[in-house]
Amino acid sequence: MEIGFDNNLYVQKQTEKIRERIAQFSGKLYLEFGGKLFDDYHAARVLPGFHADGKIRLLQAMKDQAEIIFAISAGDIEKTKIRADLGISYDMEVLRLIDDITETGLSVNSVVITQYTGQPAADAFAKKLTSRGVRNYIHRPIAGYPAAVEHICSDEGYGSNPYIETTKPLVVVTAPGPGSGKLATCLSQVYHEYRRGMMAGYAKFETFPIWNLPLKHPVNLAYEAATADLNDVNMIDPFHLEAYGKTTVNYNRDVEAFPIVQTILARITGNKEYYRSPTDMGVNMAGYAIFDDEVVRAAACEEILRRYYKAACDCKQGKGSEEALHKIENILQQLNLQPTDRSVVAPALKRRDETHQPAAAIRLPDGRIITGRASNLMSACSATVLNSIKAIAGIQDITLIRPEVLEPILRMKIDILGSRSSVLKVDDTLAGLAVTAASDPVAAKAMAALPLLRDCDMHSSQMLHSGDEGTLRKLGLRLTMEPVYPSKDLYF
16 A cells, blocks of 8 residues: 555654643643544545554653543433444443553543433443443533533533543543533533633644645545534634634534634633634644645545445435435545546446356455455355455465365354355355364465455445454455345345
């Protein structure tokens, strides 16, 4: 993969910027952390060279100065809101993140359950946190929020929230997803700090949109495609343009909220010039680490195509809206892109049409495109994965998995597990390959090529069952699918 982003430079500049902002506020900064702390695969895809765990690496460089607070909405806990890319609920994602962050040596301060109105699921989650030794706090809705500034900035407003004791100069406030109450948690803490006679600052760390890239740059448009279901829109920051005469990019929610945030901060601190624009609030240096704009543009266009297919499949299954799909279609038109511009689409569909069977295609790291089709024994994706690792390993047309290995797998699927299908899914096939590889050096050579499929593009001529889709994503394949059901069965 071609690289267009310098991750080391990014960490260096980002760290310097955060430390500069801490110093600006006399050594105490509450930093609202948007996006994903771990597994930021969107950033890694649109900025080739960006490390998916880049934000954690950044915080690790400052671990002696930083501690982390998690915010999670009581409503999201009650609704069992799911993080789509991992398939787990927001409350479970908080527990996962606490485990992962603790492993890195970073300090987790506590969890704040926001917008609490007596939700039983939130009570159960708080009890679980307490039983596991995790400090947790409850923030209730504030009457008149966000317009009634005088009430909000009073003992009945932010003052009614419990104060969270912190000890480090940098307090990162993050969440499992959007709408979790990060901003309100930060501002509540700033209010309490000033009431205690301590100066504290607020800033925002949001990777996208990148403020110093053009409004219609593919990287910024890829962010719009990724948030099409939230109806986020990139726009010129009018406050920054008026204050400084400079054009910068932000997004609608921050621009719309800025006058209120500005008023609240001015009321708390007494400083009317605390920030003059939403861009001023940010500490994002990602734009300065792009060294090959052409590579980054191409990667962002690929991501927009992937988002199109995801939205089309979601819409087909009733999990997404037509409005979100139409928004991405509009973005494709702005960039003069067609869905078939994705390099693996045409080969997969051609193989399907030639064989009259479901098919798939993978683009290997050297640019070769390998296809496979469904058979009575294997799914199209299973065949394509096997064909691809054989091609990478330079293995000619031989059978990789011995029949005596496949037969007991098939018997277990049908006779014991009660499967209606005798077709081997991807995980079945990989299990058979692993068993064969224990005694067959050729199969072992093929299996050793599996990690080289990471970050390769793949396209399926039909939607996949969740099991196959999940396994392919675990292999690191960048999968898209035609919005076509694999059969007439209603249960899919």
